[in-house]
Ligand SMILES: *[C@@H]1O[C@H](CO)[C@@H](O)[C@H](O)[C@H]1NC(C)=O
Ligand SMILES: *[C@@H]1O[C@H](CO)[C@@H](O)[C@H](O)[C@H]1NC(C)=O
Ligand SMILES: *[C@@H]1O[C@H](CO)[C@@H](O)[C@H](O)[C@H]1NC(C)=O
Ligand SMILES: *[C@@H]1O[C@H](CO)[C@@H](O)[C@H](O)[C@H]1NC(C)=O
Ligand SMILES: *[C@@H]1O[C@H](CO)[C@@H](O)[C@H](O)[C@H]1NC(C)=O
């Protein structure tokens with residue numbers, strides 16, 4: 109990576125020691141002058157974004173400078189390669205913004221944190237809102253401050269691609285899904301004879317496979333907010349942030365924003381769009397399509413942004429999703445979880461949405477109307493509990509209406525995805541559509557080390573992909589639709605043998621229990637594909653016939669809390685670690701009483717496994733499929749899709765809409781033609 113920043117030598121030594129490490133003053137800003145978007149960022153021609161400059165004056169700590177007084181007379185220019193630099197205001201024809209000032213603090217390392225001695229920084233800043241670069245090429249932004257110091261940012265505007273090669277995109281995200289998990293799911297759901305699979309996953313049949321690197325902008329381990337944001341916008345961000353570059357100000361909504369794929373698609377082509385998730389719909393992966401915040405936990409606000417757009421800064425927006433299906437009733441039922449306590453079922457209904465609370469209502473919803481479907485509180489129960497251990501459902505307090513009791517008549521990822529495609533195809537018409545469909549609990553159940561539940565949801569994703577291809581074919585739109593299946597990050601999961609769960613349970617002590625694990629020649633063959641005597645699972649092809657065979661997979665994560673392992677499927681979802689007797693740290697739970705104790709590898713305040721560094725696979729079929737082979741950054745996924753959709757533009761292209769809802773104009777809608 110090119111190091112483009114320069115700073116007075118005396119500062120450089122102390123800065124590199126402190127700022128670039130795990131505790132960061134501002135991860136994207138090793139100098140005292142910050143340019144956001146920072147060095148090494150890419151842009152789609154015509155993609156809208158905000159720019160922020162910050163001048164930091166550390167008051168104390170190892171970087172203390174200028175008595176904590178930030179330079180308020182900083183200047184900034186931008187130059188396209190070989191051309192004369194212009195001031196930012198002149199180049200973007202933007203008025204000179206007002207100066208903003210604030211103070212923040214941070215810890216330089218664990219010792220400072222233990223001693224509760226934060227370093228305090230005073231800041232002067234300016235933000236240029238809603239600009240765009242239209243000409244492909246290399247740009248240099250130069251920030252000058254403190255009488256001679258400079259920070260440079262090199263930006264690349266990607267090649268122009270205005271030709272629309274795919275009319276529609278269906279983008280599947282298996283949250284946390286790795287190649288190792290796909291391999292394990294295949295073993296559970298598909299039978300081998302003498303080493304040869306007799307059937308394959310739908311993913312196995314994709315013509316093109318690539319790998320993407322999931323790093324955040326300022327850390328090498330990512331979370332689902334910033335990785336989704338990278339996939340949707342072509343701009344990396346920080347943990348917990350989406351649709352923004354994180355600044356240091358106290359306001360979580362004023363961080364410089366970047367335009368997302370659905371905002372672009374709506375502005376440039378007027379296409380329809382939708383999101384489906386087995387998580388709560390305000391969770392990072394679905395909400396990052398429209399979310400602009402550095403705090404992913406602001407769920408209520410984020411649902412409002414999905415419907416109405418960003419409220420307090422001029423920003424490009426859609427007229428709301430055309431199909432929006434998942435869990436998360438907490439943000440819709442009037443009360444503490446919803447934005448300003450409002451009834452978001454009513455807010456959506458007022459904008460012309462049909463509202464469904466169960467599968468029957470979902471399937472009956474009209475295809476020519478915008479549709480909201482919220483089927484439970486929190487995440488949807490996983491495939492295994494919806495299909496095998498159905499008695500678990502009745503114990504839940506997750507009715508989406510706000511009434512007491514469980515949610516009943518739940519759809520799965522497949523039901524929601526196929527219905528969304530019908531609606532989007534109808535409403536998008538000639539203008540096409542974009543659908544994101546997330547299998548969220550691959551990640552959520554990997555976090556709790558509940559491998560069978562995670563792999564069940566992976567098989568559900570695969571089943572959904574298979575059914576989607578069939579659906580698109582039936583609708584006559586398969587050949588004009590790009591299908592991409594990928595993940596946002598991984599977990600360090602793999603299978604290393606089988607375990608005789610009966611023998612394991614029968615052993616008295618922890619060390620003897622481990623001799624139940626069969627490695628190499630004792631790993632044997634998958635028993636998941638053999639029908640279990642006396643039990644009728646009846647979940648069809650491509651799923652296990654027996655979910656809890658005596659010889660189970662022996663599997664584990666590289667990053668885990670203390671837990672008890674029995675290598676078997678629990679009747680209830682797994683809770684690996686519990687708060688210890690001293691009330692502070694997590695110790696192994698007792699929910700697998702026959703298992704042996706495994707000491708964790710994580711800090712003892714982690715109750716679950718965590719994400720890992722691995723690259724994740726990406727599968728593609730349809731128009732532009734050939735561009736998805738190879739190994740590349742997660743941001744490239746956005747540029748590949750955006751190019752295929754012809755979203756880059758050499759001028760401000762904003763299609764005429766009849767008006768946004770609430771604008772006082774006619775309601776935006778696709779009239780069936
Ligand atoms: C910096 O100053 C603040 C008070 O303004 C103090 O609380 C903090 O401990 C100081 N930090 C260091 C590293 O000295
Ligand atoms: C593009 O045009 C729209 C509609 O006129 C306007 O609101 C927006 O600010 C423009 N964007 C830029 C980057 O100039
Ligand atoms: C911006 O809007 C959000 C809600 O969308 C709100 O929570 C926040 O306080 C607003 N910020 C300002 C500075 O008005
Ligand atoms: C499904 O929701 C509808 C209202 O949208 C309701 O009338 C019906 O009773 C619900 N069905 C079940 C099985 O909960
Ligand atoms: C787990 O670690 C503790 C010390 O933290 C040790 O006392 C115990 O023996 C270990 N247990 C196993 C099964 O390794």
Ligand SMILES: [Zn+2]
Nearest residue numbers: 284551552719
């Ligand atoms: Zn996760």
